[in-house]
Amino acid sequence: MHDMKYSNIQSSIANIRPLLAREFVSYFNSPIAYVFAAVFLVVTNWIFFQQFFLINQALMRDWFGFLPWVFLFLAPAITMRSWAEEKKSNTIEFLLTLPIKDSEVVIAKFFSSFFFLAIVLGLSLALPIAIGRLGDVDSGVVVAGYVGALLLGGLYLSIGLLISSFTRNQIVAFLLSLCAMFVLYIVGSGVVLLFLQGPIAGVLQYISAATHFSSMSRGVFDTRDIVYYISFTLFFLYLNTESIGSRKWR
Amino acid sequence: MIQVQNLTKTYGATRALENVNFQVCPGEVLGFLGPNGAGKSTTMKIITGFISPSAGTVKVGDLDVVDNSFEIRQKLGYLAETNPLYTDMKVHEYLRFVAAARHIPSSERSNAIKAMVQVCGLFAVVGKSIDALSKGFRQRVGLAQAMIHNPDILILDEPTSGLDPNQIVEIRDLIRSIGKEKTIILSTHILPEVAATCSRVVIINNGTIVAQGTPDELMRGSSREVVYIKIKGDRGIIRQTLSEYHALGAIKQYAPEGRDIHAFAVEIKEGDGRELLFKAAVSNKWTLIEMYRKSENLEDVFRRLTTKENGV
Structure with a gap:
């Protein structure tokens, strides 16, 4: 039993790996992702250094506070073509008639986009390194912040992938994903909660990606936040598998 | 090898397939024939x-297409109708990707790719981006993709659509040579293709099978013969007289030649209609100008079975 499970995982990895590699490389073949990555770095650095020179203070915390808003544009840009393009060019018919499970294809798509996001995010590591050279940097905040950013990014990507699977139009996928991520981010914010009370407010606050990110960006690791991100990401990946599988019965 | 039983598929309210039954034997090239949307x-x-x-149900060997989909997919090569390719890749990159996704061991991938380049004639384009290829070469890349893992069964959905006549002949030759070793299902709405490549034919229309057999059987099975005649005489009397012979079927009149030479296409129900028509002409003192017999070809069979006016 144990051996069988192990060999199942092995064969899954063997199924996933070539797809993941192809998807990952294809990000570097597309200009859109480059453009957004460049914009991401320029904007985030500009925000940071504006503050840096104005108030002569370097706080990674503020930078992390700004990050989710930039991710709102970066993540949909990464995921918008994932399924939409496959549908439009009908390569989906090739992809999903390979001897590979739908769920494995979803996982391959998720991790290829996740690795791309991680690389873009990794390029911003120049900031904390530079600050560390110039003065003191709170490494706890930096580590927690980056882990939080990866988790938040993963969640956003899983939403973007799901929405990309609903349409064959990349622009539609981009805009809908942006809206969905925005809603998920702000449902727990003060403005929304102002009008609500009781258990609903509590639920919204739990659902909100912002609530969970804010503590991490302050350098606080909380298992509940990590559980939130991973379970919600898995939930959206599951929905993605279902939405792809629905072609069979429609 | 492939057994299709009572296959029905509905898309919402539209019924795409209804009670389709056919089978494909190992080593057969089955032509799947029908108008667009059939x-x-x-x-x-x-x-x-x-x-x-x-x-x-659809069974491939003992495997069911719903329950054992993954095992079946390993034995299949599939070229979809639109020939979907990742156009941002180069030909060799793409084939390498397919080889990896098909679990060809990494030590054998290069050989598998070389074999496909050879079989499908891709030497000239192997380093080019798929974007830049002509339709004919894309189709060959599609075929290479479908065959790279040496599957027992090939499913080719309109493999020659959109190609020029020379390319069509090349792809057909390719399919015929592959067909010696593999089981192939090939769909088309081009009729000469079937006669040229297929050992058996299934004709489908509006989601149901209207005929199946070898191309010869389909043509013989119909056994419809039409005799074309041109007779000098009075049109009304000729028509009237001929319609009284019970060995003759429908009589269609077509463009007359001059004022009193009338042309008819006479369907023959039994016997050799030519003799009967000749004798009829003699006894009525008509002048027989021209007469020839034509048996129904595959095109006629197809048209008869797939158009509403004459269908079923």
Whole structure:
């Protein structure tokens, strides 16, 4: 039993790996992702250094506070073509008639986009390194912040992938994903909660990606936040598998 | 090898396939013939596991297409109708990717790719981006993709559509040579293609099978013969007289030649109609100007079975 499970995982990895590699490389073949990555770095650095020179203070915390808003544009840009393009060019018919499970294809798509996001995010590591050279940097905040950013990014990507699977139009996928991520981010914010009370407010606050990110960006690791991100990401990946599988019965 | 039983597929309210039954024996090249929208692609998508049947079963060997989809997919090569390719890749990159996704061991991948380049004639384009290829070369890349893992069964959905006449002949030759070793289902609405490549034919229309057999059987099975005659005489009397022979069927009149030479296409129900017509002409003192017999060809069979006016 144990051996069988192990060999199942092995064969899954063997199924996933070539797809993941192809998807990952294809990000570097597309200009859109480059453009957004460049914009991401320029904007985030500009925000940071504006503050840096104005108030002569370097706080990674503020930078992390700004990050989710930039991710709102970066993540949909990464995921918008994932399924939409496959549908439009009908390569989906090739992809999903390979001897590979739908769920494995979803996982391959998720991790290829996740690795791309991680690389873009990794390029911003120049900031904390530079600050560390110039003065003191709170490494706890930096580590927690980056882990939080990866988790938040993963969640956003899983939403973007799901929405990309609903349409064959990349622009539609981009805009809908942006809206969905925005809603998920702000449902727990003060403005929304102002009008609500009781258990609903509590639920919204739990659902909100912002609530969970804010503590991490302050350098606080909380298992509940990590559980939130991973379970919600898995939930959206599951929905993605279902939405792809629905072609069979429609 | 492939057994399709009572296959039905509905898309919402539209019925794409209804009670389709046929089988494909090992080593056969089955031509799947029908007008656009008849249900050819739907059947192929079900066999390849891209979509599921609404009712009925498809078996490949002992494997069921719903329960054992992954085992079946390993034995299949599939060229979809639109020939989907990742156009941002180069030909060799793409084939390498397919080889990896098909679990060809990494030590054998290069050989598998070389074999496909050879078989499909891709030498000239192997380093080019798929974007830049002509339709004919893309189609060959599609075929290479479908065959790279040496599958027992090939499902080819309109493999020659959109190609020029020379390319069509090349692809057909290719399919014929592959067909010596593999089981192939090939869909088309081009009739000479069937006669040129297929050992058996299934004709499908509006989601149901209207005929199946070897190309010869289909033509013989119909056994419809038409005799074309041109007679000098009075049109009304000729028509009247001929319609009284019970060995003759429908009489169609077509463009007359001059004022009193009338042309008819006479369907023959039994016997050799030519003799009968000749004697009729003699006894009525008509002048027989021209007469020839034509048996129904595959094109006629197809047209008769797939157009509403004469169908079924």
